[in-house]
Amino acid sequence: MSLHRVILRFGGGADAPAVTGEWADEATARTTFRQWTGLYGSGTATIGLEVEDGDGSTTVVDTWPVST
Numbered sequence: 001m002s003l004h005r006v007i008l009r010f011g012g013g014a015d016a017p018a019v020t021g022e023w024a025d026e027a028t029a030r031t032t033f034r035q036w037t038g039l040y041g042s043g044t045a046t047i048g049l050e051v052e053d054g055d056g057s058t059t060v061v062d063t064w065p066v067s068t
Helices: 026-040
Strands: 003-009 018-023 046-052 058-064
Touching: 003 026, 018 026, 026 046, 026 058
Parallel strands: none
Antiparallel strands: 003 018, 003 046, 046 058
16 A cells, blocks of 8 residues: 655755645545645745655655756
8 A cells, every 4th residue: 555645845955844744545645735835835845745655665756846
């Protein structure tokens, strides 16, 4: 089973204050990602959506601002 995690970091750095949400349902995580992007995306915050698989590996599937 996969765990979908959304991480909102204020200030952008790895040590910046953060809010994290975790869901088994991908649709819930994607909805939260979009909502947080709308609420906090115009400031200095960074937002990431990642999936942790049952084997412990983690894959980043979306970020804001968009990474190139």
